[in-house]
Amino acid sequence: MKLRLYLTFDESSVTKPVIWQLGRDFDIVTNIRTAEVKEHMGLVGLELEGDEATLNAGIAWLKTQGVQVEPIEQDVIEG
Amino acid sequence: MSIVRALKCRECGQEYPIEPTHVCEFCFGPLEVVYDYDKLQGKLTRELIASRPQTMWRYKELLPVDGDPTVGAQNGFTPLVRARNLEKALGVSELYIKNDSVCYPTLSFKDRVVSVALSKAVEFGFTTVACASTGNLAGSVAANAAAAGLASYVFIPHDLEQGKILGAGIFGTKIIGIKGAYDDVNRLCSEVAGKYGWAFVNVNVRPFYAEGSKSLGYEMMEQLGWRAPKQVVVPMASGSLCTKIDKSIKEFVKLGLIEDAGTRMFGAQATGCSPISRSVKEQTDLIHPVKADTIAKSLAIGNPADGFYANRVIRDSGGWAEDVSDAEVVAAMKLLAETEGIFTETAGGVTLGVTKKLIAQGKLNRDESIVVCVTGNGLKTQEAVLEAITPPRIIEANLKDFDQLAAADGVA
Ligand SMILES: Cc1ncc(COP(=O)(O)O)c(C=O)c1O
Ligand SMILES: [Zn+2]
Numbered sequence: 001m002k003l004r005l006y007l008t009f010d011e012s013s014v015t016k017p018v019i020w021q022l023g024r025d026f027d028i029v030t031n032i033r034t035a036e037v038k039e040h041m042g043l044v045g046l047e048l049e050g051d052e053a054t055l056n057a058g059i060a061w062l063k064t065q066g067v068q069v070e071p072i073e074q075d076v077i078e079g
Numbered sequence: 080m081s082i083v084r085a086l087k088c089r090e091c092g093q094e095y096p097i098e099p100t101h102v103c104e105f106c107f108g109p110l111e112v113v114y115d116y117d118k119l120q121g122k123l124t125r126e127l128i129a130s131r132p133q134t135m136w137r138y139k140e141l142l143p144v145d146g147d148p149t150v151g152a153q154n155g156f157t158p159l160v161r162a163r164n165l166e167k168a169l170g171v172s173e174l175y176i177k178n179d180s181v182c183y184p185t186l187s188f189k190d191r192v193v194s195v196a197l198s199k200a201v202e203f204g205f206t207t208v209a210c211a212s213t214g215n216l217a218g219s220v221a222a223n224a225a226a227a228g229l230a231s232y233v234f235i236p237h238d239l240e241q242g243k244i245l246g247a248g249i250f251g252t253k254i255i256g257i258k259g260a261y262d263d264v265n266r267l268c269s270e271v272a273g274k275y276g277w278a279f280v281n282v283n284v285r286p287f288y289a290e291g292s293k294s295l296g297y298e299m300m301e302q303l304g305w306r307a308p309k310q311v312v313v314p315m316a317s318g319s320l321c322t323k324i325d326k327s328i329k330e331f332v333k334l335g336l337i338e339d340a341g342t343r344m345f346g347a348q349a350t351g352c353s354p355i356s357r358s359v360k361e362q363t364d365l366i367h368p369v370k371a372d373t374i375a376k377s378l379a380i381g382n383p384a385d386g387f388y389a390n391r392v393i394r395d396s397g398g399w400a401e402d403v404s405d406a407e408v409v410a411a412m413k414l415l416a417e418t419e420g421i422f423t424e425t426a427g428g429v430t431l432g433v434t435k436k437l438i439a440q441g442k443l444n445r446d447e448s449i450v451v452c453v454t455g456n457g458l459k460t461q462e463a464v465l466e467a468i469t470p471p472r473i474i475e476a477n478l479k480d481f482d483q484l485a486a487a488d489g490v491a
């Protein structure tokens with residue numbers, strides 16, 4: 001299945017090759033669709049393809065790397 | 080006559096046909112409904128609009144629905160109140176409250192957006208509608224779906240207040256409480272939206288949904304006697320309403336329905352969830368997501384989808400943004416109730432609290448017209464003011480006891 005996500009990097013994670021490692025360590029195809037990197041923050045629009053269990057494991061790993069993972073819709077819950 | 084042209088990516092400009100979709104395939108940018116205004120030139124007149132029933136649909140040419148609405152045909156057209164007592168209290172010369180706390184049928188401006196979203200959903204052939212919400216949106220989707228004979232699912236955080244659960248549940252919707260961290264809940268909802276063939280009002284039909292907010296702006300201008308105010312103060316959660324009121328003004332100017340008044344847009348947030356106001360005050364366009372912590376739960380969106388665009392509208396118009404503490408929110412709710420007899424929810428407290436602050440700062444001009452958008456009803460957030468009201472004084476049922484009390488009040 002395919003997932004489209006925004007990854008938000010903070011000051012400590014913004015310089016790490018996280019996406020490269022995600023593709024190497026998990027059976028996931030990564031496809032960067034948009035990216036904006038500033039000094040203290042980075043935002044990457046990423047398409048991921050793989051099976052559901054692998055995608056979930058990959059996302060869990062991303063979070064351990066200090067990356068915030070969210071759907072491209074950003075906050076879906078409204079008032 | 081529909082003048083809708085397409086869905087257009089706000090980032091790269093790519094256009095798409097009118098379908099239940101909301102992000103650009105190329106760059107993931109959000110899609111927006113765009114129109115061929117030329118087709119309406121000279122056809123949509125003040126007289127024509129004024130001759131129609133007093134609902135938000137009197138501006139139907141500018142809403143993205145083909146023909147007449149099938150859901151929420153009675154919604155909108157709330158009062159615009161000249162707030163003379165509040166003018167005195169705040170020391171300003173021309174202040175209005177756009178009072179969506181009495182919006183039909185569920186007492187918040189969400190009835191506008193939901194009416195458009197569900198009418199569009201019916202057009203697309205959906206029979207089940209859904210949303211993820213902490214209150215106002217859930218109630219509005221549930222009620223409007225019930226009236227239209229649509230099935231509905233509403234997703235809420237599992238620990239929501241009883242009043243909010245009731246306010247949706249009464250309409251016979253299917254309510255799902257979700258456990259987990261906010262990120263996980265978000266991701267689940269967007270996956271559900273992608274997988275099930277439902278119209279998720281704030282996901283796959285969001286471009287249409289969001290357009291409904293423009294009707295608040297149209298009404299405001301018509302009710303002012305076909306003019307735009309100099310200054311508008313708007314509460315911000317995702318930031319969408321702020322951008323759409325700005326869009327409504329630009330459209331009316333473009334169609335020759337009003338003169339350009341150089342309206343400045345002002346955004347209001349609670350300090351406990353202020354990613355947009357912070358970005359404006361720091362004069363950057365980067366929105367840093369935050370973890371929300373405020374009594375203004377209907378505005379508690381920590382990672383706002385339209386934050387960047389609201390920021391831009393505010394700065395381009397020459398406006399500003401501010402945020403206020405929970406105590407200031409409660410004080411403003413009381414102020415509005417005591418001066419104008421309007422009981423708003425916490426979001427309205429945020430908007431008026433910020434208005435007060437911006438006046439004190441000199442950012443809002445005291446001598447120019449101001450419209451304050453009050454978007455929700457106080458009966459839904461009673462917990463917030465329970466301790467701020469004076470409890471009744473209990474007396475025996477005899478006149479002597481009351482006389483004593485009246486003497487103490489100095490009215491005897
Ligand atoms: C009462 C109330 N006012 C204002 C808003 C802000 O809306 P937006 O997400 O368009 O900024 C919301 C919704 O989230 C709301 O419930
Ligand atoms: Zn695009």
